[in-house]
Amino acid sequence: MSIKVLYFASLKDRIGRSGDELTIEAPLTVVEVWQRLNPNMDIPDTLLAAVNMEYVGLDAKVSDGDDVAFFPPVTGG
Amino acid sequence: MTIKLSAEIFDPWQELVDFQAQAVDMAGKYGATGVFVGTMRDFNQGDEVRGMYLEHYPGMTEKQLQRVVEQAQGQWQLLDVLLIHRIGQILPNDTLVLVAVWSAHRGDAFDASRFIMENLKSQAPFWKRETLESGQIRWVEKNSDGYSK
Numbered sequence: 001m002s003i004k005v006l007y008f009a010s011l012k013d014r015i016g017r018s019g020d021e022l023t024i025e026a027p028l029t030v031v032e033v034w035q036r037l038n039p040n041m042d043i044p045d046t047l048l049a050a051v052n053m054e055y056v057g058l059d060a061k062v063s064d065g066d067d068v069a070f071f072p073p074v075t076g077g
Numbered sequence: 078m079t080i081k082l083s084a085e086i087f088d089p090w091q092e093l094v095d096f097q098a099q100a101v102d103m104a105g106k107y108g109a110t111g112v113f114v115g116t117m118r119d120f121n122q123g124d125e126v127r128g129m130y131l132e133h134y135p136g137m138t139e140k141q142l143q144r145v146v147e148q149a150q151g152q153w154q155l156l157d158v159l160l161i162h163r164i165g166q167i168l169p170n171d172t173l174v175l176v177a178v179w180s181a182h183r184g185d186a187f188d189a190s191r192f193i194m195e196n197l198k199s200q201a202p203f204w205k206r207e208t209l210e211s212g213q214i215r216w217v218e219k220n221s222d223g224y225s226k
Contacts, residue, residue, distance in 0.1 A: 009132055009204035010216040046219075050202075053137035069134060069202075075217040076131070076138075076162065076203025077115055077174050077194060 001025065001064035005037060008071035011044070024064070031058040033068055046073050078150070078158045080142050082133065084165040089114045089175040096159050096177070103156045107179040111186030113194050119169035121217070125210035129167045134202040138162075145196040149178070152192070153185040160193065162203070195223045 005020040012018050020037050028036070030049045049056055050069040062068055079096070093112065097104075119126055146158050156179040163173050176193050180186040198220045205217040 006134070008134055008202065009206070010218075013216075050134075050137060053134070053140050055200075069137065071134070071202060072204065072216070073219045074199065074202050075205045075220050076133075076201050077198035077220065 003033065003062055003064070003066050003068055005033060006067070006069040008069065010072050011047075011070055015041070024062075027061050027063045029058065030056060030060050030062055030068060033062055034058075034070065044072070047071075048073065078143070078146050079160070080139060080146065081161045082138065082164050083161055084163075086171055087161060087163070087175075089161070089172045092159065092161060092175060093177055096157075100157060100179075103179055107156050107181060109180045109183040109186035111176075111178045111180070111183075111190035113174070113176040113190050114172055115174040115194075117167050117169050117171050117173050121207060124207075126169065126207050127210050128169070128208045130206045130208075131164050131167055131173075132204045132206065133164050138202050141201045142197060145193055145200060148196070149189040149193050153178075153180065153189040154182070155180050155185060155189055158189075158193070160197075162197070162201070164203070198223065 002021055002023045005022060007015050007018060022033060022037060034043055048071050049058060051060055051062055051066050117129060142160060146160060159177040161175045176190050178186050178189045207217060208214050
């Protein structure tokens with residue numbers, strides 16, 4: 001099972017990658033996905049997350065084939 | 078409803094003329110057009126700004142914009158909505174965003190255009206990266222609250 005992870009904006013710069021692929025054995029929560037991929041980086045206070053392009057809380061479940069995105073507060077308009 | 082992301086500079090007033098010219102079905106039915114045009118400033122947070130890059134999340138940005146417009150359509154009586162938002166490299170004085178709503182009455186037009194604008198700013202995944210006059214590059218960390226000064 002695998003999931004795709006994307007990072008945007010200042011978070012992408014801090015992490016130094018625009019995305020990751022993660023192989024998982026069982027469904028994880030969003031926060032667990034973060035911890036697996038960025039074990040040495042605290043979760044930013046203002047972190048936003050989306051699963052399949054919908055905003056979710058950090059305790060949301062992530063399953064096989066899902067697209068997960070992490071990003072800072074949005075600043076459009 | 079028409080939602081567009083534009084990587085090119087656009088003239089909001091020409092867009093309105095063109096949109097109304099093809100919207101023959103609503104001709105005679107609207108008494109109010111609520112229009113908001115957001116333009117890039119050459120200053121922000123006390124610094125002179127030379128230019129800006131607007132990043133977005135392809136797919137999610139369109140989805141969230143559509144949701145905001147649908148919420149407005151559910152709350153007010155609207156005949157049509159046009160929303161155009163810039164992406165990519167932007168210069169001061171360029172139009173950043175156009176929100177236009179057509180309605181029979183002004184109350185719906187005023188309120189819905191405000192609602193769409195405020196909600197897109199807090200929900201649509203766009204991020205601004207400014208290049209200052211000094212050459213420094215920085216991400217804008219958050220949008221100001223549109224309801225307070």
